[in-house]
Amino acid sequence: MLGTPPRRVSPAGLLICFIAFLLIGFGFGGTAATPTASRSSQSTPEFENPILWEDLADDDIFRVGDVFYYSASNMHYSPGAPILRSYDLVNWEYVGHSVPVLDFSPAYDLAGGSAYVKGTWASFLGYRKSNKTFYWGGCIEFSKTYIYTAPAVEGPWSRKAVLNKCYYDAGLLVDDDNTLYVAYGNTTLHVAQLSPDGTSEVRSQKVFTAPRDMGMLEGSRFYKVHGNYYIFTDHPPDAEYVLRSTNVPFGPYTLRPLVVEAASPVPGAGSPHQGGIVETRRGDWFYMAFIDAYPGGRIPVLAPLKWNSDGWPVLDITHNAWGVSYPYPLPPHPLKPLTGTDSFKGTTLGPEWEWNHNPDNSKWSVDNGLRLKTATLTEDLYRARNTLTHRILGPESTATIVLDYSAMKDGDRAGLALLRDSSAWVGIKRDNGAFSVVMEDHLTMNKKWQTTGLGTEVESHSVSGGRIWLRVSADIHPGAGRTGKFSYSTDGHTFRSVGTPFVLETDWHFFMGYRYAIFNYATKSLGGEVSVSSFTMNTP
Numbered sequence: 194m195l196g197t198p199p200r201r202v203s204p205a206g207l208l209i210c211f212i213a214f215l216l217i218g219f220g221f222g223g224t225a226a227t228p229t230a231s232r233s234s235q236s237t238p239e240f241e242n243p244i245l246w247e248d249l250a251d252d253d254i255f256r257v258g259d260v261f262y263y264s265a266s267n268m269h270y271s272p273g274a275p276i277l278r279s280y281d282l283v284n285w286e287y288v289g290h291s292v293p294v295l296d297f298s299p300a301y302d303l304a305g306g307s308a309y310v311k312g313t314w315a316s317f318l319g320y321r322k323s324n325k326t327f328y329w330g331g332c333i334e335f336s337k338t339y340i341y342t343a344p345a346v347e348g349p350w351s352r353k354a355v356l357n358k359c360y361y362d363a364g365l366l367v368d369d370d371n372t373l374y375v376a377y378g379n380t381t382l383h384v385a386q387l388s389p390d391g392t393s394e395v396r397s398q399k400v401f402t403a404p405r406d407m408g409m410l411e412g413s414r415f416y417k418v419h420g421n422y423y424i425f426t427d428h429p430p431d432a433e434y435v436l437r438s439t440n441v442p443f444g445p446y447t448l449r450p451l452v453v454e455a456a457s458p459v460p461g462a463g464s465p466h467q468g469g470i471v472e473t474r475r476g477d478w479f480y481m482a483f484i485d486a487y488p489g490g491r492i493p494v495l496a497p498l499k500w501n502s503d504g505w506p507v508l509d510i511t512h513n514a515w516g517v518s519y520p521y522p523l524p525p526h527p528l529k530p531l532t533g534t535d536s537f538k539g540t541t542l543g544p545e546w547e548w549n550h551n552p553d554n555s556k557w558s559v560d561n562g563l564r565l566k567t568a569t570l571t572e573d574l575y576r577a578r579n580t581l582t583h584r585i586l587g588p589e590s591t592a593t594i595v596l597d598y599s600a601m602k603d604g605d606r607a608g609l610a611l612l613r614d615s616s617a618w619v620g621i622k623r624d625n626g627a628f629s630v631v632m633e634d635h636l637t638m639n640k641k642w643q644t645t646g647l648g649t650e651v652e653s654h655s656v657s658g659g660r661i662w663l664r665v666s667a668d669i670h671p672g673a674g675r676t677g678k679f680s681y682s683t684d685g686h687t688f689r690s691v692g693t694p695f696v697l698e699t700d701w702h703f704f705m706g707y708r709y710a711i712f713n714y715a716t717k718s719l720g721g722e723v724s725v726s727s728f729t730m731n732t733p
Contacts, residue, residue, distance in 0.1 A: 237520045237521065238520070238521050238525055239518045239519060239520055239521065240283040240495070240518060240519060240520075240521055241517060241518045242458040242459065242494040242495060242496075242515065242516065242517055242518070242519075243458070243459060243484070243486075243492040243493055243494050244282075244283055244285070244481070244493045244494060244495050245277075245285055245492065245493055245531075246489065246492055246586060246587035246588060246669075247489075247490075247492060247531070247584040247585070247586060247587070248489060248490025248491060248492065248584050248585075248705055248706035248708075249263070249265040249275075249277070249483070249490075249491070249492065249493055249584075250265060250266050250467075250483050250490065250491035250704070251265060251266040251314060251315040251316070251362075251412065251467060251483070251491075252264065252265055252468050252469055252481050252482075252483060252493055253316070253317050253318045253319070253364070253365075253414065253469050254468070254469045254470075254471045254481045255318070255319060255320060255469070255471055256471050256472065256473070256474075257320045257322075259280060259474065260278060260279075260280060261278065261279040261280070261282055261471060262276060262277070262278055262279075262318065262320075262346060263276065263277040263278075263279065263285060263481075263493075264276055264291065264316065264317070264318035264329065265277070266313060266314040266315060266316070266704075267312070267313060267547060267705070268309075268310055268311065268312045268313065268314055268704060268705055269295070269301070269307070269308045269309050269310065269311055269312045269549070269550055270312070270547035270548065270549060270550075270582060270705075271292075271294060271295045271301065271312075271547060271548045271549075271550060271551045271552070272290035272292055272293050272294060272295075272547065272548075273290060273291065273292030273294075273295050273312055273313035274290055274291035274292045274313045274316055274318070274329055274331065275287060275289075275290050275544070275547070276288050276289045276290060276291060276318065276346045276544075278346065279526070279528070280523070280526035280528075281521060281522060281523040281524065281525055281526040282471070282473075282479055282481075282495060282522045282523065283495070283521060283522070283525065284525065284526055284527050284528045285528065286528040286529055287543065287544040287545040288346050288347055288544055289346050289347045289348055289350075289544050290350070290544065290547075291313075291316075291318060291327075291329035291341050291343070291350055292313055292329070292331075292339075292341060292350065293348070293349075293350055294551055295308065295312055295313070295550070295551055296551070297311075297312075297333050297334070297339075301550055301551050302550060302551045302553075302578070303550045303551075303569070303576055303577075303578050307550065307575070307576065307642060308550060309575075309614075309638070309642035309703075310642060310702075310703060310704055310705075311333070311334050312333070313331050313333070314331070314704075315331070315332075315361075315362040315363070315411070315412055316329060316330060316331030316332075316363065317329065317330050317331070317363045317364050317365040317375070317414075318365070319365040319366075319367060320367070321367050321371070321373070321391075322367070323371050325344060326342050326343070326344060327342060327343045327344070327345070327346055328340065328341075328342055328353075328365060328373075328391060329341045329342070329343075329350070330360060330363055330365065330375065331360075331363065332359040332360050332361050332362075332363065332377075335359050335361070336359055337355055337356060337357055337358070337359065338355070338356040338358060338359060338360040338363070339352060339354075339355055339356075340352070340353045340354045340355075340356070340391060340392070341353055342391070353391060353392055354391070354392035354393065356393070356394060358394070359377075360375050360377040360385065361377050361378055361379050361411065362377060362378070362379065362411040362412045362413055362427075363375050363376065363377040363413060364376045364377070364413040364414035364415035364424070364425075364469075365415060366415035366416065366417060366422075366442070368417060368442065369417065371389075372386060372387075372389075373386070373387040373388075373389075373391050374386055374387070374415060374442045375387065375415070376400075376413040376414070376415040376424045377413055378410075378411070378413065379409065379410070379411045380402065380403045380408075380409050380410050380411070381399060381401070381402045381403075382399070382400055382401045382402075382403075382410065382413060382424065382426065382436070383397050383398060383399050383400060384397070384398055384400050384415075384424075384442050384443050384444075385397040385398075386442070398443045398444075400424075400436070400438075400443060400444040400445075400446050401424075401436055401444070401446045401448065407428065408428065409428065409429060410426045410427065410428055410434065411426065411427055411429065411467075412425075412426060412427030412429075412466075412467040413425070413426050414426075414468070414469040414470070415442075416470060418500070419500065419504060420439075421437055421438065421439050421504055422437065422438040422439075422440075422441070422442050422446075423435055423436065423437050423438075423506070424436040424446065425451070425468070425469065425470065427466050427467035427468075428453075428466065429466060429467065430463055430464070430466060430485055430701075431453070431454045431455075431463060431464035431466055432450065432452065432453040432454060432464070432466055433450075433451045433452050433453075433465075433466050433467065433468070433480075433482065434448055434449065434450050434451060435448070435449050435450075435451050435505065435506060436448050437449070437504065437505065439504075449505055451480070451506060451508060452464075452465060452466070452482075452508050452510065452513075452515075453513075454513070455510055455513050455514060455515045456512075456513060456514035456515060457484050457494075457515060458484075458494055458514075458515045458516060458517045459484060459486060459492070459494075459671060460670075460671070461486075461670060461671035461672040462484040462485060462486040462492075462671040463484050463485035463486070463671075464484065464515075465482035465483070465484050465494050465496075465515050466482055466483070466484075467482060467483060468480060468481045468482035468483060468493070469481055470498060470506070473522055473523055475523070477497065477522060478497070478498040478499065478500070478506070479495055479496065479497055479498055479522055480495070480496055480497075480498045480506075480508060481493055481494070481495050482494055482496075485671075485701060486587075486669075486671040486706075487671065487698075487699040487700070487701055487706060488613070488669050488671075488675055488697035488698060488699050488706060488707050489585060489587045489588075489669030489670075489671070489706040489707065490584075490704075490705055490706020490707070491704075491706070492587070494515060495519070495522075496508050496509055496510060496515060496516060496519060497509040497519060497522075531545075531586050531730070532586065532590075532730050532731050532732055533729065533730070533731075534727050534728070534729040535727065535728045535729075536561070536562070536726065536727045537559050537561065537562050537563045537725070537726075537727070537728075538561055539559065539560075539561070540558075540559050540560055541559060542559055542563075542581075545583060545584070546581055546582070546583060547581075547582050547583075548579065548580065548581055548582065549580040549581075549582055549612065549710065550578065551578075552568070552578060552579045552581075553568040553578050553579055556568035556578070556579055557579050557581075562724050562725065562726045563581070563711070563724065563725040563726075563728075564722060564723075564724045564725075565579055565581075565607070565711070565712075565713040565722060565723050565724070565725070566579075566713070566719075566720075566721070566722040567602070567605060567713055567714055567715035567719050567720065567721045567722065568713075568714070568719075569714050569715065570714075570715050570716070570717075570718070570719060571714055571715075571716070572647050572716050573644050573647055574606075574610065574612075574616065574618070574636055574648070574712060574714070575616075575636070575638060575642075575644050576644070577712060577714035578714075579712075579713065579714075580610075580612070580710050580711070580712040580714075581710065581711045581712075582612060582708040582709065582710045582711075583708060583709045583710075583728065583730070584706075584708055584709075585667050585669055585706065585707055585708060585709055586730055586732060587669040587670070588668070588669060588670045589666070589667065589668050589669070589670070589732060589733050590666070590667060590730055590731060590732045591664060591665070591666040591667075591730070591731050591732075592609065592664070592665050592667075592709040592728065592729070592730050593662055593663065593664045593665075593728070593729045593730075593731075594609050594662070594663050594711060594725050594727065594728050594729075595660070595661075595662055595685070595725065595726045595727050596608070596609075596620075596621065596660070596661050596662075596663055596723055596724075596725055597659060597660050597723060597724040597725075597726065598621040598623070598628060598659060598660070598661060598723050599659030599660075600721060600722045600723065600724075601621065601623040601628070601713075601721045601722070601723060602623065602715065602717070602718060602720055602721030603623055603624060603625065603626065603717055603718075604623070604624065604715055604716040604717025604718065605621075605622075605623050605713065605714070605715050605716070605717075605721040605723075606620060606621070606622055606712070606713070606714055606715075606716065607620050607621050607712060607713040607714075607723045608620015608621060608663055608711075608712060609663045609664075609665050609709065609710070609711055609712075610636075610665075610709070610710040610711075610712060611665055611667060611677045611695060611697070611707050611708075611709070611710075612707065612708045612709070612710035613697075613698055613703055613705070613706070613707045613708070614637065614638040614642070614698060614700075614702075614703040615636070615637050615638075615697075615698040616634075616636040616637075617632070617633060617634035617635075617636065617677060617679070617692075617695040618632070618633055618636070618648075618679075618710075618712070619631070619632050619663050619664070619665060619679035619680070619681060619691060619692070620633075620663060620712075621656070621661065621723075622653070623721075627655065628655070628656050628657060629653045629654060629655050629656060630653065630654050630656045630661060630663075630681050630691065631650050631651075631652065631653040631654075631691070631692075632650075632651045632652050632653075632679045632691045632692025632693075633648040633649060633650050633651060633692075634648065634649055634651055634692070634693075634695050635648055635649040636648045640702055651691075651692040651693055652691050652692045652693075653691075654691070656681075656683065658683060660683075661681055661682070661683060662681060662682040662683075662684075662685050662688070663679075663681050664679070664680045664681065664682070664688055665677055665678070665679055665709060666678045666679075666680075667697070667707060667709075668697075669697070669706065669707060671699075672699065673699055674696060675696070675697045675699075676694035676695055676696055676697065677694065677695045677697060677707075678690065678694050678695070679691050679692050679695070709728075709730070711725060711728070
């Protein structure tokens with residue numbers, strides 16, 4: 194108590210205190226309380242799943258020194274194969290892309306077609322210590338495998354090779370003798386040995402075929418641990434299995450389940466599956482999987498992993514329920530928050546941004562603000578180039594842009610969308626010399642990714658002044674009936690709702706979740722432009 198003089202403690206008392214301290218420190222003499230924000234700073238902090246409430250599927254995860262890296266799928270968005278970085282496996286930041294441009298065919302430029310649900314998916318990313326080089330590889334459109342390399346994840350990335358076969362859902366292993374191996378396949382799994390420079394295949398061999406009653410296996414990740422070879426393989430959408438060879442990379446392999454139909458840590462979402470493992474410097478292991486959580490997409494979850502005495506991995510889950518929270522793998526290392534304002538400082542976009550297909554680089558620029566010239570003459574948002582996208586932060590978030598529309602031409606459409614195979618937007622139309630702020634929905638595609646709905650205007654209001662704040666609020670909790678809501682402001686303070694709540698699609702066939710999307714396209718003639726001075730994403 195303040196003001197009370199300290200009492201003297203006898204040597205015996207000191208000994209008793211020391212023994213009590215040891216008992217508490219080693220977990221004896223009581224039950225530990227669940228860590229919360231109000232616990233003592235001496236308590237081990239806990240993280241909550243999902244690690245990132247963003248659409249980051251098919252993760253490949255590994256460590257180089259004290260740094261963890263994470264590669265994900267992003268299909269038709271450009272640049273391809275986003276990379277994230279972490280120092281504690283919980284806090285992550287975007288740092289780059291392995292594929293600078295999707296130059297696989299004109300369709301990726303929205304020329305003569307489109308590449309929706311193609312592009313980069315279930316690829317591998319790894320590091321080869323001998324030449325200090327990062328390797329990315331992925332099968333494009335089930336036909337060819339592209340391999341890119343870089344001296345750092347930030348780049349520059351360059352195409353190293355094109356192999357005339359598909360390494361479907363591939364995982365890379367750099368063996369102890371520096372040999373490169375790739376595990377790949379769907380139901381029938383193979384292991385390929387690459388040439389020393391990683392540009393060609395030396396040999397490939399079938400190593401396992403799933404039993405007929407098991408169904409599909411895919412999503413391979415390849416490891417060597419304690420002298421054994423392991424292929425982690427996915428049984429979509431709800432299980433992960435492990436193949437082990439105690440001999441050589443080519444087998445023979447034995448199969449065991451790792452996690453099957455586990456209860457999700459996120460209510461309404463699917464069971465964790467398809468992911469990778471990583472070891473910390475402390476020797477602790479973790480498994481990063483993803484869960485199907487539409488309309489938001491597929492989001493990553495983390496759990497500790499140990500190796501039993503027989504050499505098989507075992508997850509730290511209770512009663513087949515994935516933990517909602519676990520102790521931090523390492524001391525927390527916060528990074529730049531995912532929320533906040535991007536004022537497009539400098540002359541380049543941040544690595545968290547991706548275009549819907551490749552952009553026309555002559556029609557956009559960043560110079561302390563984003564400038565978008567109309568790049569496409571169309572009435573179809575799905576065929577408009579230079580639509581810039583940003584992943585939605587769940588479970589709820591709001592995106593706001595400040596748009597200067599004064600240089601739009603008649604017939605131009607610009608604004609902020611909720612983009613997927615069923616979309617809606619709030620934005621500016623210029624027709625007959627007049628401007629209006631509108632909300633449109635019923636922009637749709639079928640399962641062949643052909644446009645079936647060009648949009649229906651729900652509500653509009655005349656505006657003037659050349660500057661407007663456009664806002665979209667999205668609820669991407671897993672499950673049906675989630676909505677996006679639209680509003681606008683002419684002064685940046687008072688926002689007025691426009692249109693009706695838009696019900697988000699939860700079907701999985703598009704694979705990617707909803708995104709915020711900034712767009713500008715022409716329906717009559719090119720030449721118009723808009724500028725965006727800022728993009729702000731907040732959570733409740």
